[in-house]
Amino acid sequence: MDPRMARGGRGRGRSHCGPPLLAWMRPRGSERLRGVVGHGRARCRTILGRLDGETVEGSWDGRKGVLLRADASAIHRPSGSEFGVRLLPSFDVFLLGHRDKSHLVDPAHYKRVYRKAGWISPVLLVDGRVAGVWSHHREGRTLVVNVEPFGRAGPKVREGIEAGATDLGRFLETPDVRVTLTSAGRR
Known part of the structure; x- marks a missing residue:
């Protein structure tokens, strides 16, 4: 404390x-x-x-x-130097309690994150801002993590996504993890 x-x-x-x-x-x-x-x-x-x-x-x-x-x-630090890349779960506290959410997510992607009936999507967070949404499912013994970035996902972002997916696999006791990147326009 x-x-x-x-x-x-x-x-x-x-x-x-x-x-x-x-x-x-x-x-x-x-x-x-x-x-x-x-x-x-x-x-x-x-x-x-x-x-x-x-x-x-x-x-x-x-x-x-x-x-x-x-x-x-x-x-004033350069992008990627402090917050890095995170896969936040649905309803993560980082996304809650903000009347104005423009500091978190661009208006063009608002409804992909803050959905109908109060649902909040799991998000890809890059340097403290929402940069995409993600989901996961199992295919046999493999955990498939599908990430839909809202823009280009450069090498550092992809590396962070892989690390986050590996952590999720460890948490779910599914060591075999596959990450797929899907453009935000295709679902």
Whole structure:
């Protein structure tokens, strides 16, 4: 647990939730923080105000927000240097709790991820953004992982997909894994 969350005292735990949330959801302003913690605007501004000196304001990918000073350098790292490639399962917590999801997924692919009746697809995540969807099934003793990237999947992305599929196979106790890449237009 982050030591700032363990300080105790009435109300202090909530006011100290700012740093861990900002680290997890970077970069965010009070509006996005408000959507996650369920407090009003004034309370979120107070939380961010108490972090004075620990945060920086700025604009990243065209979005204004607040970021922990310790995380600011990570925003400017080259693609693939921090977050890498991940295969996230359906309903992964990374995809939940965001009123505005444009920082996660392009509007053109929104309905492929956030489907009817509240279903959320398993996704291919590249550097913190949704870059495709995936599914899996078994064919005998082989686990087949089908990934549909929304764009070109370069060598580093394909390598990350293979690693994620291997991990899934290990978790499902199916060591024989085959990965297929399908263009997003074909299903």
